Amino acid sequence: MNRPRILVIRGGALGDFVLTLPAIKLLRENFPNAHLEILGYKHIIALAENRFYADAIRSIEYSALSRFFIPNADLAPDLMEYFGAFQQVISYLYDPDKFFETNLLRCGVKHFIHASPKLNDSGHAAVQLARPLERLALFLEDSAATLHPTESDREFASEFLGGAASPLIALHPGSGSEKKNWPVQHWLELGNWLLQLEPRPSVLLLGGEADQLALRLLSEAWKNERVLVAQHFPLFHVAALIEHARLFIGHDSGVSHVAAAVGAPCLLLFGATDPEVWAPANRHVRVLRAPDGNLANLPPGEVQMAVCEVLQ
Secondary structure: OOOOOOEEEEEOOOHHHHHHHHHHHHHHHOOOOEEEEEEEEEEHHHEEOOOOEEEEEEOOOOHHHHHHHHOOOOOOOHHHHHHHOOOOEOOOOOOOOOOOHHHHHOOOOOEEEEEOOOEEEEHHHHHHHHHHHHHHOOOOOOOOOOOHHHHHHHHHHHHHHHHOOOEEEOOOOOOOOHHOOOHHHHHHHHHEEEEEOOOOOOEEEOOOOHHHHHHHHHHHHHOOOOOEEEEEEOOOHHHHHHOOEEEEEEEEHHHHHHHHHHHOOOEEOOOOHHHHHOOOOOOEEEEEHHHHHHHHOHHHHHHHHHHHHHHH
C-alpha cells in the first residue's frame, strides 16, 4: 500500500519557518505513516530534512514555478507530475486570487489548504500559523518549536568547539533588520564584560551574510583564544553548536528562534516588535524590551544583570 503524501509549502525567512514547525509537528504526529515533504528555501528547510519533520525537501527557487501564479497557464510537466503526487498540500504562499491553488488542483492534488503567511496581533505567531490545520481537526496545544540535530550535526559541533571552556555563551548580534539590532558598541561592552566573568566562559560569535560588519568589528576587538567565530555555517550546524550553549543572547531574529528550538536558555533583546506574538514560546526564554521600542536605549548594564540571573 502506498504511503499518503503530504506537501507543506513554506517560503519566508528563517524565523517564519521555525514558527511554522509546531504546525508541521501536528502533521507529523497525526500522520506518522505519511510521506511528508517541504517545499521552500533549501538552506532553511534543511533544518527539517530527516530531522523528525520532513522525509524530503525541495527548493522553491525554480523559475517554472512562477507560471503557477498565472491563470490558465501552460504548466511545466515535471511540476505537474510532482504536485499531482500529493494528496494533501498546505501552502503558506501569498495567493489572494487563488491562481496557485487552482493550478495545483489542475495537477490532481486531492485536498488543498491555503494558509496565509500574513499574521496580525491576534495571538502568538505559531498559533496563527497552525489555525488552518483545524480543517483537518488538528489543534495546536504547544506553541514551542523544537529542532532535532542529527548525530552527524552534533559530531560537527563537538569537533568545532573542541576544548572550549565551559560555560559556552553564544552571541548573535544581527537580525533581518537594522532596526531590530542592539548597537554594536553595546555588544562590545557586553562581550568585554562576559570575558571577565568567573568561571571564564567561552564566547561563540554567530552570524551570516547580513551580520558581516558587526562580526568583523567584534571579532577584531575580541582577539581571545576563548572567542570562537562561526560565520556562514549551514543552519543545521548552527543549531547543533547552540545546543551546547549555557546561554544564547540575540535579537528578534531567526537564529534566536533556532536557539530556543534546540533548548538553549535564551536572553532576547526586543525593540518595537511584540514578544507576545514574535518571541519563541519555549521555556527558558527571557525577553528584555527596550524603552520606547528603541534598542539604543537598552543599557548594557541591564543586560548584564539579566545574564547574571540566568547563569546563577
